[in-house]
Amino acid sequence: DQQVKQNSPSLSVQEGRISILNCDYTNSMFDYFLWYKKYPAEGPTFLISISSIKDKNEDGRFTVFLNKSAKHLSLHIVPSQPGDSAVYFCAAYTGGFKTIFGAGTRLFVKA
Amino acid sequence: EAGVTQFPSHSVIEKGQTVTLRCDPISGHDNLYWYRRVMGKEIKFLLHFVKESKQDESGMPNNRFLAERTGGTYSTLKVQPAELEDSGVYFCASSQGGDRGPRYSYEQYFGPGTRLTVT
Numbered sequence: 425d426q427q428v429k430q431n432s433p434s435l436s437v438q439e440g441r442i443s444i445l446n447c448d449y450t451n452s453m454f455d456y457f458l459w460y461k462k463y464p465a466e467g468p469t470f471l472i473s474i475s476s477i478k479d480k481n482e483d484g485r486f487t488v489f490l491n492k493s494a495k496h497l498s499l500h501i502v503p504s505q506p507g508d509s510a511v512y513f514c515a516a517y518t519g520g521f522k523t524i525f526g527a528g529t530r531l532f533v534k535a
Numbered sequence: 536e537a538g539v540t541q542f543p544s545h546s547v548i549e550k551g552q553t554v555t556l557r558c559d560p561i562s563g564h565d566n567l568y569w570y571r572r573v574m575g576k577e578i579k580f581l582l583h584f585v586k587e588s589k590q591d592e593s594g595m596p597n598n599r600f601l602a603e604r605t606g607g608t609y610s611t612l613k614v615q616p617a618e619l620e621d622s623g624v625y626f627c628a629s630s631q632g633g634d635r636g637p638r639y640s641y642e643q644y645f646g647p648g649t650r651l652t653v654t
Contacts, residue, residue, distance in 0.1 A: 467626055468645045513578060523580065524580065527576050
């Protein structure tokens with residue numbers, strides 16, 4: 425049973441526009457939600473996080489929004505750049521050190 | 536500072552053979568994790584070490600998988616005997632952990648992975 429779901433396997437966006445990547449979760453007990461970015465032949469790298477008690481966290485071009493009532497979070501990238509093309513993984517962290525990842529969304533940013 | 540390294544980068548073995556994957560975490564990181572990703576699917580947790588102790592091995596598929604972390608430094612993951620469904624990319628990650636706050640645990644540094652193909 426997948427606790428973290430990314431229902432869009434891929435997303436294509438024009439350079440300069442906004443990219444919105446979505447993620448749904450089922451467990452209300454997660455403490456933090458994370459986004460990782462992965463380039464081909466590399467491991468995922470940590471991008472941004474949000475505490476379960478917040479509804480927004482911003483870091484430069486990246487903003488994560490959390491809607492606890494809907495058990496939904498999203499990552500906004502504005503403006504999108506070709507170098508942002510990668511696979512983005514949504515993840516949820518419990519206080520017991522366990523991180524549960526989604527299946528990823530492949531973002532293509534067209535120049 | 537060196538990142539997380541994994542060896543080998545690729546391994547192709549026949550069903551029934553044994554393979555050992557190695558992970559060297561970032562120096563000083565107490566937490567070490569193993570994950571597996573089958574093509575297109577989620578990155579699935581396998582197990583978590585704190586120093587040399589297994590904190591959580593609830594994700595290990597079965598007893599064909601054996602993980603060790605010698606002296607709290609590098610870790611090995613042995614698959615014996617390998618089956619076709621063991622194919623995938625095995626990632627290792629490390630994090631500082633300790634009492635400095637949750638970010639030092641959830642911000643994990645991943646290695647490039649070992650692509651295992653069982654034929």
